[in-house]
Amino acid sequence: MNSTDLYAALMHEFKNHLGLLGMTIDSIPVNGDAEHDRLVDEARLLCQRVIDRLQQALLFYKAQQQAIVPTVEAYSPLDVVQSLADTAASLARSRLQVEVQTGADVPALWFFDRTLVEMALLNALHNSLGYAKSRIRLSLAKVDDGLEISVLDDSDGYPEHVLQAFAEHQPYRATGTGLGLQFAQIVAETHENRGRRGRVLLSNDGGALFRLRLP
Amino acid sequence: MALISYKGNELVVNYGELRALVVDDYPGMRSALKLTLSNFGVTRIDLAASATEVLFKVQNNRYDLILCDFNLGEGRDGQQLLEELRHRGLISLEAVFVMVTAESGYEKVVATAELAPDDYLIKPFSAELMRNRLDNILLKKLTFSQVYRHYENHELEEAILGCDEIIQTRPKYLVDALRFKGELLNAMGRFDQAEALYRQIIEMRAIPWARLGMARALHSQKKEAEAEEILRDVLDQSPEVVAAYDLLSEVCLARKDAAGAQQALERGVAVSAKTVRRQQKLGELAFDNGDLATAKEAYANALEKGRNSIFVTPADYGHLCRVQVEQGDMAGAMDTLRKGRNVLQASPEGQFVSAVVRGIVHSKSGNKEEAERAMDEAARLSQEGARTNERFMLDYADACMSSGRHEEADAIVREVARNAHDSESLLAKAKRIYSQAGRTAAGDALLSEATSKVRSLNNDAVILAHKGDYGTAMEKMQAACEEAPQNPRILMNTIWIMLKYMETAGMEHHLLEQVIAHLDDAERLAPGHARLATLRAQLRDVEARFGIRRK
Numbered sequence: 014m015n016s017t018d019l020y021a022a023l024m025h026e027f028k029n030h031l032g033l034l035g036m037t038i039d040s041i042p043v044n045g046d047a048e049h050d051r052l053v054d055e056a057r058l059l060c061q062r063v064i065d066r067l068q069q070a071l072l073f074y075k076a077q078q079q080a081i082v083p084t085v086e087a088y089s090p091l092d093v094v095q096s097l098a099d100t101a102a103s104l105a106r107s108r109l110q111v112e113v114q115t116g117a118d119v120p121a122l123w124f125f126d127r128t129l130v131e132m133a134l135l136n137a138l139h140n141s142l143g144y145a146k147s148r149i150r151l152s153l154a155k156v157d158d159g160l161e162i163s164v165l166d167d168s169d170g171y172p173e174h175v176l177q178a179f180a181e182h183q184p185y186r187a188t189g190t191g192l193g194l195q196f197a198q199i200v201a202e203t204h205e206n207r208g209r210r211g212r213v214l215l216s217n218d219g220g221a222l223f224r225l226r227l228p
Numbered sequence: 229m230a231l232i233s234y235k236g237n238e239l240v241v242n243y244g245e246l247r248a249l250v251v252d253d254y255p256g257m258r259s260a261l262k263l264t265l266s267n268f269g270v271t272r273i274d275l276a277a278s279a280t281e282v283l284f285k286v287q288n289n290r291y292d293l294i295l296c297d298f299n300l301g302e303g304r305d306g307q308q309l310l311e312e313l314r315h316r317g318l319i320s321l322e323a324v325f326v327m328v329t330a331e332s333g334y335e336k337v338v339a340t341a342e343l344a345p346d347d348y349l350i351k352p353f354s355a356e357l358m359r360n361r362l363d364n365i366l367l368k369k370l371t372f373s374q375v376y377r378h379y380e381n382h383e384l385e386e387a388i389l390g391c392d393e394i395i396q397t398r399p400k401y402l403v404d405a406l407r408f409k410g411e412l413l414n415a416m417g418r419f420d421q422a423e424a425l426y427r428q429i430i431e432m433r434a435i436p437w438a439r440l441g442m443a444r445a446l447h448s449q450k451k452e453a454e455a456e457e458i459l460r461d462v463l464d465q466s467p468e469v470v471a472a473y474d475l476l477s478e479v480c481l482a483r484k485d486a487a488g489a490q491q492a493l494e495r496g497v498a499v500s501a502k503t504v505r506r507q508q509k510l511g512e513l514a515f516d517n518g519d520l521a522t523a524k525e526a527y528a529n530a531l532e533k534g535r536n537s538i539f540v541t542p543a544d545y546g547h548l549c550r551v552q553v554e555q556g557d558m559a560g561a562m563d564t565l566r567k568g569r570n571v572l573q574a575s576p577e578g579q580f581v582s583a584v585v586r587g588i589v590h591s592k593s594g595n596k597e598e599a600e601r602a603m604d605e606a607a608r609l610s611q612e613g614a615r616t617n618e619r620f621m622l623d624y625a626d627a628c629m630s631s632g633r634h635e636e637a638d639a640i641v642r643e644v645a646r647n648a649h650d651s652e653s654l655l656a657k658a659k660r661i662y663s664q665a666g667r668t669a670a671g672d673a674l675l676s677e678a679t680s681k682v683r684s685l686n687n688d689a690v691i692l693a694h695k696g697d698y699g700t701a702m703e704k705m706q707a708a709c710e711e712a713p714q715n716p717r718i719l720m721n722t723i724w725i726m727l728k729y730m731e732t733a734g735m736e737h738h739l740l741e742q743v744i745a746h747l748d749d750a751e752r753l754a755p756g757h758a759r760l761a762t763l764r765a766q767l768r769d770v771e772a773r774f775g776i777r778r779k
Contacts, residue, residue, distance in 0.1 A: 103355075127335075
């Protein structure tokens with residue numbers, strides 16, 4: 014085992030231990046004491062964030078060893094988005110409102126790698142969970158070049174330098190947001206259908222708007 | 229209350245009605261999963277720590293949901309367990325099986341496994357995610373419950389109609405329904421329709437399982453070149469699709485490319501060494517190709533990986549010993565017998581295999597007396613009805629021949645030939661035995677006599693049937709069946725003609741009983757053969773026409 018394999022194995026183990034820690038935090042009951050509940054909420058949010066980040070890190074590691082080949086299957090986009098919304102709502106407890114919106118022309122099935130897409134979207138959700146003031150909206154739309162899944166919050170939006178760095182395809186920076194966006198970008202680009210590739214679009218529209226397009 | 233019911237306009241899962249089994253070798257995870265399930269309202273939750281415990285529990289309880297960790301420590305993993313549960317019909321298609329895994333590489337296993345779980349969860353996951361996944365699968369199972377019931381009652385025609393309805397009315401389950409229908413069409417021998425269906429899926433997206441299904445349909449229509457091209461392309465893009473190596477190997481064999489067939493399986497084994505049947509097949513091919521080192525490794529792996537597996541038989545010990553003998557490693561062969569002693573002593577079949585191997589080893593080592601004694605024992609067991617896999621029976625015949633027991637050898641070869649009158653590889657192996665013994669002419673005569681009687685009875689019957697004389701055709705086939713009671717092809721033709729006879733001449737109950745017994749035999753000899761489904765449907769038609777209801 015070389016040192017990078019060792020790091021990967023260690024990360025894997027951290028991730029699993031954190032999973033158990035997360036379950037332990039989940040089992041702490043809400044007791045109505047605002048300060049207590051706030052701290053518990055913060056702890057579980059942070060724990061989940063570290064887990065998701067470790068999962069990404071493992072994937073980054075894998076991507077360096079060999080190209081990520083998505084395992085594409087037919088899934089119901091609405092089911093996937095609904096389950097992410099439920100997860101986000103639970104992480105936010107009652108602090109934020111999480112809603113799901115879908116267009117009438119959104120197909121019942123779409124082909125994508127569910128694990129990768131969920132990880133990319135979780136990232137955007139963690140951002141919004143951290144910055145949103147009162148609500149987060151997950152939406153589905155059929156667009157010309159495929160299916161669009163978006164996350165919109167009512168925060169102050171992405172800072173200008175993030176938008177610019179992202180638009181210029183700068184290599185990812187050490188900050189959390191940059192790393193996550195870079196990851197989402199990789200996920201989008203590994204999805205390919207008849208010569209068209211997925212992509213990520215960032216903008217501000219009354220809050221931060223993250224859009225993942227899948228061909 | 230039902231498992232799923234309406235609450236207003238919405239379907240909801242009543243978790244209180246669910247009976248669940250949680251499988252994990254780590255007690256902490258077991259109780260965490262149990263806690264999560266009970267938070268959903270599940271009250272009846274059993275726990276199991278190992279595959280063996282699961283096999284015991286499912287035979288005594290009916291579970292609606294099995295939540296199983298992929299990594300079960302020593303012995304079988306979750307995927308092997310799932311395959312065994314489904315192959316042995318221990319859990320119904322309606323039961324939900326969800327794999328839990330810490331590996332984010334498991335989706336590759338799912339995408340390629342012939343038997344996939346209903347869904348999988350990658351650890352760690354939130355309770356909400358698990359709840360959503362379970363809700364969705366349970367609702368899907370509800371949608372398919374009629375289809376599954378038809379399938380399990382062998383009513384494939386009705387199962388297809390059920391799929392068609394889902395295809396037309398439930399867009400969310402379109403791909404699932406198409407996938408199931410494709411498997412049904414391939415199982416029923418409607419290969420041209422299967423081909424068209426897979427083409428339709430590939431039109432949507434070229435997912436590996438659809439291309440594999442297409443290749444299978446093409447191979448079954450003897451369109452080998454097209455099948456091979458698709459398989460090679462699938463493997464170029466997704467080398468981890470193990471099932472494609474198995475099919476490619478069959479396609480190569482059909483194209484008389486024995487080396488290519490072996491190579492395909494070797495690549496499959498390199499990706500996943502666990503499947504016992506792949507190792508057995510590789511052992512066979514390599515042995516026939518004269519590649520003893522590969523044959524030995526494959527047979528040894530089959531025994532090693534197949535400990536506790538239903539797919540390992542005493543013949544597998546025999547095959548490994550045969551390779552070792554061929555390599556001149558007599559001590560190794562005896563050692564293999566010693567290691568398998570418990571298994572081999574447990575059945576007449578195992579005792580027979582062991583006696584044959586000892587006979588061969590002693591005779592090659594020049595221990596004449598001990599060789600005689602072992603061969604006597606083998607002959608006695610054989611006369612008492614001990615039988616094993618045909619390839620090994622031919623090895624036995626070979627051993628008889630070289631120890632001068634020509635009569636016994638001839639009897640065995642005759643029996644194998646009658647029961648496999650259309651198997652090129654077995655007949656070729658039999659021919660080799662005779663030519664090595666310097667009895668080429670005797671062998672040719674015996675083989676042609678053994679197969680020609682069965683063959684001509686069969687051919688006559690088919691001609692008579694086409695002329696509409698089902699009565700005489702049936703007599704011919706019954707004679708063929710007596711000649712070759714273990715020959716699946718003959719059994720299936722007999723069933724077909726007997727049913728045709730009853731369709732025209734009327735019901736006769738003793739014939740109907742024979743048909744049912746023949747069907748069971750054929751299923752045992754050629755499990756999952758495409759023709760069996762059609763014959764079952766034909767049987768049901770005849771029964772329905774004469775108002776017979778059977779449960």
